[in-house]
Amino acid sequence: MEKFLQTLIDALAVGSLYALIALGYTMVYGILKFINFAHSDVFVLGAWISFLVAVAAGWGDHVSAGDPGRTWILWVLWAATAAAAVSAAAEFGAWKRRHPGDPFVLNRTRFAGVLVLVAVWGWAAFGLAKMAGLVKVWGDNGLFSGLLILLCAMTTCGLVGFVLERLAYKPLRKAPRLNVLITAIGVSLLLQNLGQLQEMFGTRPQRMPTLLPTDQPLATIANVKIMPVDVIGAATAIALMFLLDFLVHRTKFGRSMRAVSYNPTTASLMGIPVDRVISVTFVIGAALAAAAGFLYGQKYPGLNQAAAAVWVLLGLKAFVAAVVGGIGNIRGAMLGGILIGLLEFFGAAYVSAAMRDVYVFSLLILVLLVRPSGILGRPMLEKV
Amino acid sequence: MSTLRARAIELKPGLLPATVRSVWPLVAGIGIALTLQFFAKPVIGDFYAKVLLDIGTSIILAVSLTMVNGFTGQFSIGHAAFMMVGGYVSGGIVYYGSLLLFGDVDMAGGLVSSMIEGRDVPLVTRGDALFAVSLVAGGLAAALCGYVVGLPSLRLKGDYLAIVTLGFGEIVRVLIQSQTGDVLYTVEEMKERPFVGIAQMFTTPSDEWVTPIVLSLGGALGFSGLPFYSSLFWVFLGVGITLLVAYRLKESATGRAFLSIREDEIASEAMGVNTTQFKVRAFVIAAFFAGVAGGLFAHSIGVQLNPGELGFLKSFDIIIMVVLGGLGSISGAAIAAAIVTILPELLRNPAPLLKVWPVFAGLAALLLIATVFAAATGRRTRPLIAWLCIVLALLGLGFGARAAAAAGHNLGDYRMILFALALILMMILRPQGLFGVREIWDRSLWRGIAESLRAPAKKGGTSR
Amino acid sequence: MTPTTDAVLAVRSISKSFGGLKAVQDFNLTLPRGSLRGLIGPNGAGKTTVFNLLTGVYRPDAGSVTLAGRNITGLRPFRIADAGLSRTFQNIRLFGELSVLDNVRLGCHVRSQHGVFRSIFRTPYHRGEERAIEASARRLLDVVGLLSRAGEQARNLPYGDQRKLEIARALATEPRVLLLDEPAAGMNSQEKIALRALIQRLRKEFDATILLIEHDMGVVMDICERITVLDYGKTIAEGTPSELQSNPAVIAAYLGAESDCDIDANHAKGGR
Known part of the structure; x- marks a missing residue:
C-alpha cells in the first residue's frame, strides 16, 4: 500500500511534467506535421537556465555559483529579453494606433505582449534585486523565487524557440517533411553540443538547488510523505495546461491556431498570419518545456550536460505521451503524459526498474500498430 | 509479343562469362583489402591505420543505412541498434568461442587479422575463421531483428517510423544494459556451468537466474576484453562487399523498386511493386550490414563495446553521414562517412591537410577564375560557386584548426557543433545532400559544372 | 456476371462512399477485349474514384470487379x-x-523475377532479364516518342511528355486493360492529335483494351466506341458518341438543364 501510494504520487508528479513537454510536441506536430526533435533539448535548456538563475539568486552552495564563464549567459539572455520586449512594445503601440478603440481580446499581438511583459517583470525584478544586493530578501522564499525562476526559464526558452523556428524551420516551410525532420535532428544535436561547451554549461555534473523544503512533507498519508515539490510541481503543470487549453479553445488566437493546424493554406487565405501563429506556437511549446525542465530539476536535481541524452530521452518519452494521447490533440497529450508516467513508475516499481524505458517505447510501438491516431486522436477532427 | 521470361532466356548470357563478370569485383575487393592490410599499413603508420579502420566501419554503416533511408525513403533512426545486436552476437561468439576452442580470449588470428607488425603467425588461422563466422552470425542476428521490427512498423510512414525505430533502438540498448550479466566468465566457470538456454529464462524467476552464459555480455559495464580481430583486411573486405551489394541492388529491378517507393509510393504500388515487402527487404539487408559493421566495430582496437555509447546519438551520427552524402547515393554516403570520421582527426591535427594547402588554394583560384569567366559571359555560376565554397570551407577549417591549436584549443572538440550546423545548412541550401540520389561517377552530376563552362545559361534552365 | 466470353473487365455495381458522400453508386461496366471505352462526366462526378476502386487504391463498399474471369475486388x-x-x-x-x-523499366517490374539474391549475384537469368527489360522499355519509349530523352530525369520532361511517359510506364506492365486518367489534360492541340494517334496505335499494336477518362470531348467523341457518363457518382447514360450527343440527361448534367447545345462546342469553350 505504501509502495503503491508512493509510486502513484511519483507517477502523477512526473506524468504531469511529461504532459507539459508533450504539449510542445503535439502543438508543433499539429501545425507543421513534424517531430520537433529539438524540443527535448529545449527542455534540457530550461533546466539549465533555471539552474543558472537559481544559483545567481543565491540558492544552493555551488562552486560554480560565481563562475564568470556561465553568468554571462544570463546577461546575454537578459539583454535579448529586453530587446524583444522593446520591439514587442513597439509593435503593440503600432497596433494600438492602427486599431483605436478596439475591445481587448487576447489575440496574437496581445498574447505576445503579455508574455514579454511578464518576462520583463521577472527579469527586471531579478536584476534589480541582484544589483541592489537584495537577493536574500526574496531569495529565502522558495515559492517566490521559484516563480521568478520559472518565468525566466520560460521566457528565455520561449525566445530560443522563436529563434530556432525562424532560423532553422521557417526556410523549410515548403520542404518535404523528411527534410524538416532531419533539420530538427540537426538542431537537437546543435543545442546538445553547444550546451556541452565549457563556456556554456560544461560537462561537469551540477546539482539544481532545491527551492522547496525536502524535510517537511505537506501531509502524511499511510506513512507516505507528500512532498511540496510533487504537489507544487504537478499543480504548476496542471495550471499551465489549463491556461493553454483556454488559450487554444476559447480565444481568437486559439482559433487561428486550430485553423492553421487544419489547413495552413486555407488559413492564410482567410487572413490568418500563418507564420506568426507558427512562431507563437513554438514560443509556447518551448516555454512549457522550460517549465517542465525547471520542475523536473526540482524533483530530480542532477544536471549533467555531458549525459544530456538521458534528459533528451525524457523528452522523447514525452513525445511518446503525445503519440499515445493522439498527436495533434492537446487534451490527448495531457492524458498521454499522465498515462506514460503511471506506466513507467508502476512498471519500475513492480516489475523491473531497469526496464522503465522499455515499457514506454513498447507502448509506443503497440499504440502505433493498433491505433496510430492515439487514444483521443480522431482523424479529421479538431487538431492543433 | 513474347513474354518477358522468354525474352530473358533468349538474351541470357552464358554461365561462364556471367560468372566471371559477377565474381571479378569480389576478387578485386579481396585484392584491395589484402593490399591495404599488407602494403598500405606499413606506409601510413599505426595511427592512420586505425583511422582508416574507423572510416571503413563508418562506410559500411552509412552505406547500409542508405539502403533504407536513401533507396526506399523510409526514415530509420535506430540503426545503431542493429549495429549493437551484431556487435554483441559477434562478440559473444568470439569471446566464448575462443574460451572453448583456445582456452583463453587472446587474439588468435593470423596475419590477415593482425593490426600489429611482426607477429610470427601464419596468414590465416582458426581464429580468423571463428571471427568470420561471428561476423556473419552477427549480421544474420541483426537481419532477424530488422525483420521482426520492420514487418509491423514499416506500415507506418515518415516520422512515425522514425520514432518507432528510435524506440526499438532504445529498447535494445536497455535490454542489453540491464538484462545481460556484467560478469564475464572465465574458462573454468565455463566448464562448471551448464549452457543455459533461452527457454529457461522464462521458466525461472528473474532473481533466481543463474546468469546464463549466453546472456553474460557485460551488461551496463560494457563488453570488455574482446580480442582485436578487426584489421584493415576484414574491414575493407566488408566495405567492398557492402558497396558491391548496394550498387548491384541499386542498379537492378530490386533497386528500381526501392527507389520507386521513395519517389511515389502510390504509383509504385500501382505499377505492381509490393511496397511493404520491398521496404522490409531493404530494412533486413541494411540491418545485416549494420550487424556486420557492429561485429567489426566490437573487435576494433581501442573500442570497448558499451551499450551506453550505441544509443540514438550513434544513430544520429550515421544519419549525418547519409544525409550529407546525399539520400540515395552510395558513393555519397561512403565519402561523407569518410569525411565525418576523419574530420575530428584533421581538426585536432590539421598538419596533413595544411601540407597540401597549395593544392586547395590552387583549386580555389581556378574555381574563382572559372566563376568570374562564367559570370562575365553569362553562364551559370551557381555550381561553380558551390564548389568554390566547399574548397574555401575546407581551407578555412584547416587554418582555423591550426589557429585554434596555437591558442591551445582543439577544434575537434567542436566537431559535433560543426556537423549539426552542416546538417541544418544542408537541409536549407541543398536538401538532397551532396550528390542527391546520383553517384559520383554519374555524368549528370557534373553536368552543372560542364555547362557553366560550355554553354551560356538558358533562360529558365534547371537549377542545381 | 455477363456471360460474354470476351469481356475482359466486368464491373458489377460497385459503390463507395466517404462519410456521407456517395462518391460512386452502383457502377457497372463491361469491357469487351480490344474495346475503347470513354468515361466522362462533370468535375467531381466520381470518374477518378472509379479508377481508384478498380485499381485497389480504395476498397469498394459493395460490388465486384472481375478481370479476365478473376475476381480482383479489394485486392491490394x-x-x-x-x-x-x-x-x-x-x-x-x-x-x-x-x-x-528507369520509369518504364520499373513498369516491367511486375512481370520480372526480381529476387534480392539474383540482383546481388547477377545470375545469368538476371542479366538476361535486365537486357530484356531494357529492350522492351526502349521499345515502349520509341512508341510514345520519348526514346531520345531516355536518360533524362523524369521530372525535367515537359508536361505533355510526362503524360506520355505515364502511358509508356503503364504499358510496360503488359496490362490486359489500360486505364488512362485524362491523358490529354494540359496538352496543346497538336499534342492532342498525336495522342489520338498514339491511342489508336496502342490498340492496333498492343491489342490494348482501354478505359479512358477525358475532359476533352473532341478526343473522346472521336476515338471511343462507347461512352459511359457519370454524374454525382451515378451512371446517367451509356452509349455511342452520337447517341450521347443528343441525350438530354447528359446535356443537362453538363450544362445544367439548358437547351440542346452541342456538347463538343460548349465544352471546348468552357473546358480547360
Missing part, C-alpha cells in the same frame, strides 16, 4: 497490377528523380 494495388490492370494518374505521379528509362 500491386496484386491488381499483377492481374493485369494498369493505370495512369490524373495528377502525374512519375518517379521524378529516376530517369525516363
Whole structure:
C-alpha cells in the first residue's frame, strides 16, 4: 500500500511534467506535421537556465555559483529579453494606433505582449534585486523565487524557440517533411553540443538547488510523505495546461491556431498570419518545456550536460505521451503524459526498474500498430 | 509479343562469362583489402591505420543505412541498434568461442587479422575463421531483428517510423544494459556451468537466474576484453562487399523498386511493386550490414563495446553521414562517412591537410577564375560557386584548426557543433545532400559544372 | 456476371462512399477485349474514384470487379497490377528523380523475377532479364516518342511528355486493360492529335483494351466506341458518341438543364 501510494504520487508528479513537454510536441506536430526533435533539448535548456538563475539568486552552495564563464549567459539572455520586449512594445503601440478603440481580446499581438511583459517583470525584478544586493530578501522564499525562476526559464526558452523556428524551420516551410525532420535532428544535436561547451554549461555534473523544503512533507498519508515539490510541481503543470487549453479553445488566437493546424493554406487565405501563429506556437511549446525542465530539476536535481541524452530521452518519452494521447490533440497529450508516467513508475516499481524505458517505447510501438491516431486522436477532427 | 521470361532466356548470357563478370569485383575487393592490410599499413603508420579502420566501419554503416533511408525513403533512426545486436552476437561468439576452442580470449588470428607488425603467425588461422563466422552470425542476428521490427512498423510512414525505430533502438540498448550479466566468465566457470538456454529464462524467476552464459555480455559495464580481430583486411573486405551489394541492388529491378517507393509510393504500388515487402527487404539487408559493421566495430582496437555509447546519438551520427552524402547515393554516403570520421582527426591535427594547402588554394583560384569567366559571359555560376565554397570551407577549417591549436584549443572538440550546423545548412541550401540520389561517377552530376563552362545559361534552365 | 466470353473487365455495381458522400453508386461496366471505352462526366462526378476502386487504391463498399474471369475486388494495388490492370494518374505521379528509362523499366517490374539474391549475384537469368527489360522499355519509349530523352530525369520532361511517359510506364506492365486518367489534360492541340494517334496505335499494336477518362470531348467523341457518363457518382447514360450527343440527361448534367447545345462546342469553350 505504501509502495503503491508512493509510486502513484511519483507517477502523477512526473506524468504531469511529461504532459507539459508533450504539449510542445503535439502543438508543433499539429501545425507543421513534424517531430520537433529539438524540443527535448529545449527542455534540457530550461533546466539549465533555471539552474543558472537559481544559483545567481543565491540558492544552493555551488562552486560554480560565481563562475564568470556561465553568468554571462544570463546577461546575454537578459539583454535579448529586453530587446524583444522593446520591439514587442513597439509593435503593440503600432497596433494600438492602427486599431483605436478596439475591445481587448487576447489575440496574437496581445498574447505576445503579455508574455514579454511578464518576462520583463521577472527579469527586471531579478536584476534589480541582484544589483541592489537584495537577493536574500526574496531569495529565502522558495515559492517566490521559484516563480521568478520559472518565468525566466520560460521566457528565455520561449525566445530560443522563436529563434530556432525562424532560423532553422521557417526556410523549410515548403520542404518535404523528411527534410524538416532531419533539420530538427540537426538542431537537437546543435543545442546538445553547444550546451556541452565549457563556456556554456560544461560537462561537469551540477546539482539544481532545491527551492522547496525536502524535510517537511505537506501531509502524511499511510506513512507516505507528500512532498511540496510533487504537489507544487504537478499543480504548476496542471495550471499551465489549463491556461493553454483556454488559450487554444476559447480565444481568437486559439482559433487561428486550430485553423492553421487544419489547413495552413486555407488559413492564410482567410487572413490568418500563418507564420506568426507558427512562431507563437513554438514560443509556447518551448516555454512549457522550460517549465517542465525547471520542475523536473526540482524533483530530480542532477544536471549533467555531458549525459544530456538521458534528459533528451525524457523528452522523447514525452513525445511518446503525445503519440499515445493522439498527436495533434492537446487534451490527448495531457492524458498521454499522465498515462506514460503511471506506466513507467508502476512498471519500475513492480516489475523491473531497469526496464522503465522499455515499457514506454513498447507502448509506443503497440499504440502505433493498433491505433496510430492515439487514444483521443480522431482523424479529421479538431487538431492543433 | 513474347513474354518477358522468354525474352530473358533468349538474351541470357552464358554461365561462364556471367560468372566471371559477377565474381571479378569480389576478387578485386579481396585484392584491395589484402593490399591495404599488407602494403598500405606499413606506409601510413599505426595511427592512420586505425583511422582508416574507423572510416571503413563508418562506410559500411552509412552505406547500409542508405539502403533504407536513401533507396526506399523510409526514415530509420535506430540503426545503431542493429549495429549493437551484431556487435554483441559477434562478440559473444568470439569471446566464448575462443574460451572453448583456445582456452583463453587472446587474439588468435593470423596475419590477415593482425593490426600489429611482426607477429610470427601464419596468414590465416582458426581464429580468423571463428571471427568470420561471428561476423556473419552477427549480421544474420541483426537481419532477424530488422525483420521482426520492420514487418509491423514499416506500415507506418515518415516520422512515425522514425520514432518507432528510435524506440526499438532504445529498447535494445536497455535490454542489453540491464538484462545481460556484467560478469564475464572465465574458462573454468565455463566448464562448471551448464549452457543455459533461452527457454529457461522464462521458466525461472528473474532473481533466481543463474546468469546464463549466453546472456553474460557485460551488461551496463560494457563488453570488455574482446580480442582485436578487426584489421584493415576484414574491414575493407566488408566495405567492398557492402558497396558491391548496394550498387548491384541499386542498379537492378530490386533497386528500381526501392527507389520507386521513395519517389511515389502510390504509383509504385500501382505499377505492381509490393511496397511493404520491398521496404522490409531493404530494412533486413541494411540491418545485416549494420550487424556486420557492429561485429567489426566490437573487435576494433581501442573500442570497448558499451551499450551506453550505441544509443540514438550513434544513430544520429550515421544519419549525418547519409544525409550529407546525399539520400540515395552510395558513393555519397561512403565519402561523407569518410569525411565525418576523419574530420575530428584533421581538426585536432590539421598538419596533413595544411601540407597540401597549395593544392586547395590552387583549386580555389581556378574555381574563382572559372566563376568570374562564367559570370562575365553569362553562364551559370551557381555550381561553380558551390564548389568554390566547399574548397574555401575546407581551407578555412584547416587554418582555423591550426589557429585554434596555437591558442591551445582543439577544434575537434567542436566537431559535433560543426556537423549539426552542416546538417541544418544542408537541409536549407541543398536538401538532397551532396550528390542527391546520383553517384559520383554519374555524368549528370557534373553536368552543372560542364555547362557553366560550355554553354551560356538558358533562360529558365534547371537549377542545381 | 455477363456471360460474354470476351469481356475482359466486368464491373458489377460497385459503390463507395466517404462519410456521407456517395462518391460512386452502383457502377457497372463491361469491357469487351480490344474495346475503347470513354468515361466522362462533370468535375467531381466520381470518374477518378472509379479508377481508384478498380485499381485497389480504395476498397469498394459493395460490388465486384472481375478481370479476365478473376475476381480482383479489394485486392491490394500491386496484386491488381499483377492481374493485369494498369493505370495512369490524373495528377502525374512519375518517379521524378529516376530517369525516363528507369520509369518504364520499373513498369516491367511486375512481370520480372526480381529476387534480392539474383540482383546481388547477377545470375545469368538476371542479366538476361535486365537486357530484356531494357529492350522492351526502349521499345515502349520509341512508341510514345520519348526514346531520345531516355536518360533524362523524369521530372525535367515537359508536361505533355510526362503524360506520355505515364502511358509508356503503364504499358510496360503488359496490362490486359489500360486505364488512362485524362491523358490529354494540359496538352496543346497538336499534342492532342498525336495522342489520338498514339491511342489508336496502342490498340492496333498492343491489342490494348482501354478505359479512358477525358475532359476533352473532341478526343473522346472521336476515338471511343462507347461512352459511359457519370454524374454525382451515378451512371446517367451509356452509349455511342452520337447517341450521347443528343441525350438530354447528359446535356443537362453538363450544362445544367439548358437547351440542346452541342456538347463538343460548349465544352471546348468552357473546358480547360
